[in-house]
Every structure is written in C-alpha cells, then in structure tokens.
Amino acid sequence: MVVLDQAFEAGEVDLHRIKYVFLKVCKETLNGSVAIILYLANEELKGGKDVLGQSRVLQWLYFAHNHLLHYAHHGMNFPQLKDALKALDKHLLNNTYLATERATVGDLAVLSALKNVKEAVNELRCVKRWCTTLAAHPIGKQVYN
Structure with a gap:
C-alpha cells in the first residue's frame, strides 16, 4: 500500500x-481501476460536459478492461482478443480518438492495455496510427513508452 x-x-x-x-x-x-480513473481524471479527460461523450469514454474504459486486459494475458491465440483488436481498428478507421475529438481516459486505458500485445498492434494500420498519435501526446507518453 x-x-x-x-x-x-x-x-x-x-x-x-x-x-x-x-x-x-x-x-x-x-x-477497481475504472472507478479510480474516473475519480482522478479531470473533466476533459472524462469526456467533457457532454453526457454522450462521457458515456463513450466509459464504454472504452470497459472495452479496455473486459476485452483487452481480460484476454491479453492468454496471448494472441485467443479469438476474442483478435476480434476486439479488429473492432478497435475498424472504429479508428474514421476516428482520431476513441470517444471524443480529444484524448480521454478511454484512450489511455485502451492504450495501456495494448502494451501487452504490441506485436499485434503493428499488424493493424489504424490502431498503429492511433498508438503513434497518442504516444506523442503529453499524457500518452506516460502511458505507452
């Protein structure tokens, strides 16, 4: 402690x-990490004042926890992890960030979860671009590097 x-x-x-x-x-x-993240994050990182943006942030926090972290320790041979990564890549085809027009704790949680499967990230064009973008962001540098 x-x-x-x-x-x-x-x-x-x-x-x-x-x-x-x-x-x-x-x-x-x-x-739990989600409760702690939401408590510590500032308003912008939680999705701003827009309830829909906040809800999308929460959606991506749970995606990181339930679909990436949960399966990543099993390795890339786990079909659910492959499906989650494909869904993430598809979402990022038309989006710079996951939940809003700015980086949020949802982005940071997913980015952190991807550290366990970096080799798979290199095979996904949109996820790789997003990781590079976030890794250059001041707050993303602390998470991914």
Whole structure:
C-alpha cells in the first residue's frame, strides 16, 4: 500500500485470488481501476460536459478492461482478443480518438492495455496510427513508452 498524503492511500488487495486495486479517499474506499480513473481524471479527460461523450469514454474504459486486459494475458491465440483488436481498428478507421475529438481516459486505458500485445498492434494500420498519435501526446507518453 502507498500513502499518497494524509487523505489518500492506494494499493492492491487479493480477493479470492484476484488482485484488485483500491484508492482510499478520506474515509471512503474506491475499488477497481475504472472507478479510480474516473475519480482522478479531470473533466476533459472524462469526456467533457457532454453526457454522450462521457458515456463513450466509459464504454472504452470497459472495452479496455473486459476485452483487452481480460484476454491479453492468454496471448494472441485467443479469438476474442483478435476480434476486439479488429473492432478497435475498424472504429479508428474514421476516428482520431476513441470517444471524443480529444484524448480521454478511454484512450489511455485502451492504450495501456495494448502494451501487452504490441506485436499485434503493428499488424493493424489504424490502431498503429492511433498508438503513434497518442504516444506523442503529453499524457500518452506516460502511458505507452
């Protein structure tokens, strides 16, 4: 566990042999990466004031968690991972970023999840372009490099 300051602690907890991240904020505890990301991100990274944009960000956060991270540890031979990467490439054919016209935590979560399957990224033209774009972005540099 890490004590960030008097009001914050962060770490991992094993629950039924599965590791979960947590963040203690004063007397409250947030469990899971999606909840923590949404708590820590600023308004722009959460999709701005537009509810549809915010919903799209949430969609991509869950895509990263449920479709990329979940299957990436099985390797590229897992059909669900291949299907998820193809869907991502298709979405990026006509979009610079995933959820809005700017980089969001949805982009960062997917980018982070792709670190486990970098060899597959090189085979997907649109995903490769998107990764290059995000890796050059000030906040993306911290995630992908």
